[in-house]
Amino acid sequence: MAKPLLIPPQNAPIRLTIPDEGAMESLGASLAQATTGGLTVALCGTLGAGKTTLTRGFLRALGHTGTVKSPTFTVIEPYDLARGALYHFDLYRLNDPTELELLGLRDYFSPGAICLVEWPERGDGVLPALDLRVEIHYCDQGRSVDIQATTPQGSNLVETLSALLHKSNDTTQPSTPHN
């Protein structure tokens, strides 16, 4: 008889208060630190929310020393890092999700690659299921960030990230999980 599939429980989302640009970069760095293999992340939030800022922190933590350009016009910005490929997407200017297929989407979402996707809702129906949803909201002078796992791999990462954030005594302040 076939064994029942074990589905790991989804973690509760993490909510963080991120007061400034530096803290947003630190959060990106913590995410990078918690990432062990391939990872796909939906970076959600309105214009100027801080999606590229978080990506910059992520890239710097993985050793990228050059500039981090917003791929608003190029759609995809590739990075060849010591630990493998990272692709930064900004889908804001897509007219239709099917344009992603013409850009060879499948080649980027390969096992082991890290894909960080700004404006993922513009790729609905064409983008594969992503591991993590990072949702950024304006909050006073800073931002409020919700991080939710959307695959078992994402769950593992959220667990590692939670532990990292609780250990570090930086400007991020984890608060109680919410619905």
Ligand SMILES: Nc1ncnc2c1ncn2[C@@H]1O[C@H](COP(=O)(O)OP(=O)(O)OP(=O)(O)O)[C@@H](O)[C@H]1O
């Ligand atoms: N936590 C924060 N608190 C206050 N300002 C922030 C924070 N994070 C980022 N910023 C500022 O917000 C501005 C816009 O950031 P960023 O370009 O990262 O936004 P974005 O979400 O990528 O926007 P877009 O949708 O246009 O690509 C920058 O000037 C950055 O310094």
Ligand SMILES: [Mg+2]
């Ligand atoms: Mg951006």
